[in-house]
Amino acid sequence: MSPDLAFLVEVLVGGLLSGVMYALVAIGFVLIYKTSGVLNFAQGAMLLFAALTFVSLTERGVPFAGAFVATLGVMVLLGLTIERAVLRPLVNQPPITLFMATLGVAYVIEGAAQLAWGTQVHGLDLGIDDTPIDIAGVFVSRFDLFAAAVAGLMVAVLSLFFRYTRTGLAFRAVADDPLAALNTGLRLPRIWAAVWIASGIVALVAGLLWGARLGVQFSLSLVVLKALPVLVLGGFDSILGAIVAGLIVGAVEKLSEVYLGPFIGGGIEGWIAYVAALGFLLVRPSGLFGVRSVERV
């Protein structure tokens, strides 16, 4: 491999691996959007809350496993509370209203998390050292590989859950046709509660990985902004779309930063993914895998 090509592959692989991390955040959105039509802007705040809680517990001497379980419990509670206190009273409201409500929720969680655990930056060590390993001349971050593996595992577990458990099947029925699901006697509130719990768990996993990468601090909740172009590209309602789009966004970001950056200036990763996703959307309005709904009048 020529050095140029090796460099390109290295950039590409780095991009794809960080794309996995974007996808991980995006999946949390998709879970909730699919079942209740809510674009949950508070997903980033939940992620921050999870990471902060976990790290604060470990700093107080709680062992890893204990902190993980405790945080899991907290996230389940948080998800349930949001569903019960905010979303249920707003049922049947227009999607934009629900979205704005989750913006409010995000503010509350961000404020509460930092009020409870402080605003200083915490380091989070998951025990994986971040030395690059050499695979056929391409250097790949060990941590990124680990993150990708966890994300893959997460997706696999979610898929199994939706394919083989009662709640999971009910979830899919609701996603396909809420009205029909209601008619066949599925209990929507229970399913909504279940997806909020699930998205709380996804937030925990994503929060730990992102926290280990960036340090646990306020800016962690801004990863939500990284997930949005992924969702636009992949469709708000497709887990597969979130994964593929996450990879694309990660790759586009890194490649454009390295190859486009020198010409138009640095720091373009803040918007390039948005522009790319929107450009794609103008050509294909339903995104990569999203279902184009027929407009009913």
Next chain:
Amino acid sequence: MLAVEALSLSFGGTVALDRVDLSVGVGEIHAVIGPNGAGKSSLINAISGLYTLDSGAIRIGDDRFTRVPTKRLARLGVARTFQNLALFKGLTVLDTVTAGLVDSQSAGLAAQILGLPTARREARAQRERAEAVIGFLDLSDVRDRLAGTLPYGVQKRVELARALVASPRLLLLDEPMAGMTATEKQRMSGTIRAARASGATIVLIEHDIGVVMSLSDRITVLDHGRRIASGTPAEIQADPAVIAAYLGLAFDEEAA
């Protein structure tokens, strides 16, 4: 006035309309009837350009379209109401009805904001026209209420007023009497006749067979996306295919 030629329409594999023909003469009240899911609303939506046809064509006046441009409907002299109300819930009844005149609006934004004489004159004329239609449809009492806060039957009339205000050549009414009492239906029938008298051609979807028979000049019957009959009320009532598919059922329902 209106001709639908071999119109076919499908949604992701499900056929909604299958080579349907419809011909409506000037000044006619033409009812489209059929069981639920026969494709009546789809037909109206196709005529107003909300759906893309698979094949066939639609002639409105002297223009022939394979897809009717919705944004030019008003310019073509076509107005419609919707099966499930499509009102502007944040506008008052007066504003809603006045909005029906938007297509003929000529004063520009600056004239409107600065209140230039042209804009003021136009606004006054629009308001007078809207008030007239509001009076005609007995809506004066609720003129300043928000359209969305009114009872269902009243909202139906507001929607009709919004459609009538621009004096359309062709008026498409998708179940204008749904959910109305017998008295209200009678009044609505009178209104529809009056609209025809003032020069509109009317296509009407309606379930109440009694109303349809007394009101329409001609009737087209749809079943499972196909046209199974078309003719005068008397012809339709005597048509065995119609009785088998629909009328027998409808008369039974009425008797029950």
Next chain:
Amino acid sequence: MAATSAPLAKTVLRPSANAVGIALLLVLAYGIVPLVGTSYLYEAILTPFLALSLAALGLNLLTGYAGQLSLGSSAFMALGAYAAFNLSLRLPFLPLPVTIVLAGLVAATAGLAAGLPALRLRGFYLAVSTLAVQFFVGWVLNRFAWISNDSPSGVISAPPLVIAGLSFEDARGRYLFSLTVVALLTFLAWRLVTSPTGRSFVAVRDNETAARVIGVKVARTKLLAFALSSFVVGVAGVLWAFAYLRTVEPAGFNLDRSFQILFIVIIGGLGTLRGAFLGAGLIVVLPLLLSRFGAAVLGDGFDSGTLEMCQRIALGTLIVAFLIREPAGLAALLDRAVRCLRRAD
């Protein structure tokens, strides 16, 4: 029934119909406040209140009236501020009002461009595209040093506020300057929302299909809403930079600011002009109240960090509470209170 609902209906599209109230407010703002105000009142409360009100008013035209959610308002504030800065720097002969109008037009042009996706995208997709504008503008302001006249980290300082030899430099002057701009634009906005064009805005918001059927030019209406809204928000940015802060940097016009303006609109009342002022009032006063209250309860433990977090929590809670309990915002609460008082008479 009809009698009790009639005033409600009237207020939706004719927000400032109560001419007496408006006259009293103007007398208060122009006649009484300047006599008794302190520079703290002007600088910490009234001037930011006016600038935020105007920004919210602009966003309300787009989101409240025309139904297009924007999450990028502060980008247009920034464009207005930086355009005015450059105009006054490079074309110093222009009178200040002209500079402000031109800066508004720069923001409006950008708004027009930002509105283009609205012709194909709706709802969340559109909201996300306005985020793209937010980040792109932030990047541009940092990327091209000439925009901030090569000052480090993009900091710009406002030129003197002088109109026809009359200086508005002191705290009271800047307040009166803002007040005049806001009053003028609010009047024009009121003319707009009660005009046929304003009616079309609401028609597009409430039912796009029906609007198109009756002949509303939907695409044109949306673009117009984006342009007019951005003009007003851009001028609000000029006030923010020139009359309130005097020294600003791009980072001041971040996503949090955009959310703040959106929150003002939600709390105040979507689709009302009064809402922008009521919401801005609450948003400006809230931190002051919180810090007084916090200091009283917690004493010294209530530092600025804690205050900021409490403010976040309070703001978020308010948003959720209003969306659940009173989606029509403070404006509707005020209406109801007024009606109760009238009935009590």
